[in-house]
Amino acid sequence: MMTRSLNITYFTALIVTLGSLAIISGAWFIELGLGIKPCHLCLIGRLPHYFGIPVAAVAVILARSGTQLRLARTLLVLAAAIFLVGTGISVYHAGVEFGVFQGPTDCTGTLSQPESVNDFLKQLDTVKIVRCDEVAMRIFGLSLAAWNAIICFGLTFIASLGAQGRR
Template identity: 45%
Template sequence: EYGFGIQPCPLCLEQRIAYYFAIPLAALLALGAAAGASRKVLVLGLLAIAVGMIWNAGLGAYHSGVEWGWWKGPQDCAGPINDLGGAGGLLKQLQSIRIVRCDEVQWRFLGLSLAGYNVLISLALAATALWGALKIWNGGYGSSSVSQ
């Protein structure tokens, strides 16, 4: 989006929500781990990140299906125009608004769109969070002085 001219569609923007949730939570968990937080708190936080990333992978897969034409996307991906406000309102809005459609891929690399790469990244992050949660739950985290 910044510097590359790729404008996000409504589904693209929705896929960012999981990262807005996971990144601060991961930072808090790292601080908590350094401060000796309990294993239960760390495991629950990592499980929350994993669930969010799995949800995001599903949303990315849905978006990829919309891009490939396997199913229709939500109505807001067509850019509805609301409140025309008079006789010339429609023309004025059409001239000033660029509609970013969810079914039009703006960039592909190796056959995958950004939605496809989001699926892969989200699954990798979910797997990493689950691995960390299992490692902590099984006692593989920190020293023996970590509070249980």
């Protein structure tokens, strides 16, 4: 039988794992299913999910077993820190989209030195830069970066609650 603190730790770790999996699955669906290519900052914004999912998943397993509850809570602290970094990345990205911050140079693209005007025109046809300062998709008026910031902050909060082991 699960104790109350085990129950909270287990369920918060499960929520964090599934929530992050849902976000990264949605990002892949938007990219591969809808054909909307991510910018450089979008790809960086996915990294906390790639790191946070396995950390939270191990916390789920440990909390469920009941024998490693302290380690499960420590992993939830790590997950909270990872998603707090994700919040910062996404706030920066949303700020770039809204013109508050200057975006990285990766989002502007570079062309090699063309030999002729025809070479230059061919390069323009083949180089496709996804700009970080343009919103590719909005949901309820917010960009995906803004939603990722909100969700990462929520995952940080939930993981922090689970790390405490109480309501």
